[in-house]
Amino acid sequence: MIKKIGVLTSGGDSPGMNAAIRAVARVGALEGLEVYGIYNGYKGMVDGDIELLTRDHLSDVLDRGGTFLGSARLPEFKEIEVRKKAVEQLQKHGIEAVVVIGGDGSYRGAAALTKMGINCIAIPGTIDNDITSTDSTIGFDTALNTVVDAVDKLRDTSNSHHRCSVVEVMGNRCGDLALFSGIACGAEIIVTAQTGFDEIEVLDALKEFDISKKKKHAIVIISEKITDVESFARKVSQFTGFSGRATVLGHVQRGGSPTPNDRVLASRMGEKAVDLLLQGIGGQCVGIQKGEVVGVPIEEALNIPRVSRKDLKNLFDRLV
Ligand code: F6P
Numbered sequence: 528m529i530k531k532i533g534v535l536t537s538g539g540d541s542p543g544m545n546a547a548i549r550a551v552a553r554v555g556a557l558e559g560l561e562v563y564g565i566y567n568g569y570k571g572m573v574d575g576d577i578e579l580l581t582r583d584h585l586s587d588v589l590d591r592g593g594t595f596l597g598s599a600r601l602p603e604f605k606e607i608e609v610r611k612k613a614v615e616q617l618q619k620h621g622i623e624a625v626v627v628i629g630g631d632g633s634y635r636g637a638a639a640l641t642k643m644g645i646n647c648i649a650i651p652g653t654i655d656n657d658i659t660s661t662d663s664t665i666g667f668d669t670a671l672n673t674v675v676d677a678v679d680k681l682r683d684t685s686n687s688h689h690r691c692s693v694v695e696v697m698g699n700r701c702g703d704l705a706l707f708s709g710i711a712c713g714a715e716i717i718v719t720a721q722t723g724f725d726e727i728e729v730l731d732a733l734k735e736f737d738i739s740k741k742k743k744h745a746i747v748i749i750s751e752k753i754t755d756v757e758s759f760a761r762k763v764s765q766f767t768g769f770s771g772r773a774t775v776l777g778h779v780q781r782g783g784s785p786t787p788n789d790r791v792l793a794s795r796m797g798e799k800a801v802d803l804l805l806q807g808i809g810g811q812c813v814g815i816q817k818g819e820v821v822g823v824p825i826e827e828a829l830n831i832p833r834v835s836r837k838d839l840k841n842l843f844d845r846l847v
Contacts, residue, residue: 529646531561532804533577533622536594537568537601537629537636540781541652541666543789544594544628550797551626552580558805563622568599568629569636573609575616589790592669592783598629604636614643624809626800628652628665631829638810638825646809648800649825652793654781657701660828661814665796667703668788670780674708677776678746682712685744691715691733691769693747693760697780704780705750706836710843714746717843721836724753730766737768745769795820 534551536544548564555562564584566576588595603609617625624646627637630653637647651658654670674696681692698704702719709717715736718724729747736742747763749756756773763771785793796813799820803811811822 529560529623529804531563531621531623532801533563533565533572533617533620533625534580534596535565535568535572535625535627536596536598536652537627537633538598539630539653540594540598541654541664542592542669542781542783542785543665543793544598544652545588545591546785546790546793547628547650547652547665547797548594548596549585549588550794551801552585554798554801558801560801563620564596565625567597568633569601569604569613570599571597572613572616573601573604575619577616577620577622590784592785594628600632604639610639610643613640614645617645624648624804626650626797626804630655631658634658634812634825634829637812641810641825646804646807648803648809648822649812650796650800651812651814654697654704655699655701656703657699657833658812658814658828659831659833660812660823661816663792663815665789665793666781666785668792669783669786670697670704671707671711672786673780673783674704674776675711677774677779678708678712678714678748681774682744682746685746685772689743689769691745691747691760691763691767691771693749693756693763693771693773695749695751695756695773695775697776698750700750700752701833702750702836705748706839706843709748710839710846712746712748713846714748715742715847716745716747717840718747718749718753720750720753722840724749726754726759726762730762733763733767733769
């Protein structure tokens with residue numbers, strides 16, 4: 528029976544990570560485990576930046592965005608020598624298993640560590656919703672609320688000035704933030720890696736909204752890494768009846784107090800991660816599927832293809 532476990536947050540932070548850490552630590556303590564916080568992701572594991580979590584660490588964190596453990600990206604963790612140093616540090620502290628909260632890069636680290644004898648369970652913490660083994664990732668709902676709030680505000684001012692707001696949202700090649708916010712905000716156009724981007728087609732559609740549909744404003748939501756939204760907004764001004772303005776929402780989408788849904792999701796996932804470790808299971812990731820919290824082998828999870836979201840895109844097209 529294991530006695531000491533670690534918990535870390537890794538990759539881009541997301542609202543709700545604190546709630547997940549809290550659940551791991553509280554459920555772990557209740558089950559008689561010592562739960563150690565590993566600071567700054569895998570970097571802290573390699574550096575031995577590790578501390579026993581007490582109730583003091585965990586009070587007043589549930590509603591706080593970010594992660595009190597800190598996060599980092601450590602591409603070098605792919606190297607076996609770097610991971611060996613991490614394992615040495617864990618052994619020095621007597622830590623036998625770890626809960627890793629992060630995105631797919633963090634999942635790979637967790638799978639590799641499990642192969643080296645440290646059972647790891649991964650929890651999906653990312654605003655991108657790009658982990659296919661779960662219906663939702665921790666932080667997605669909060670980020671979606673942030674985007675919707677911002678776009679609703681942009682619509683007010685666009686409407687007053689016969690403008691088209693071109694809004695860039697995050698997602699790291701996953702179009703969910705764009706698609707969900709586009710439907711929730713009643714956007715005119717959504718562009719994601721999955722929809723593709725034909726600039727002329729979008730400009731023509733905007734002309735049509737202006738002339739035939741007599742719209743007073745338009746909202747275009749574009750996933751990041753597809754086009755330069757500033758330059759596209761200038762083309763909107765040049766070639767359509769709207770005056771184009773670009774807004775890059777950026778890291779504001781990663782902050783803020785987690786929504787109740789994210790807090791509950793994070794708490795459920797934290798609990799499941801501890802239960803799996805107590806059963807001696809490692810190399811799995813936790814997900815929510817059809818309302819149930821489940822464990823899926825990480826290697827399998829990383830190979831599940833992304834759902835096409837065609838149904839949502841069709842719905843959007845019917846609503847415009
Ligand atoms: O994975 C979360 C995310 O916010 C992505 O949406 C975005 O592409 C990336 O992280 C930004 O990373 P950084 O904070 O390192 O600039």
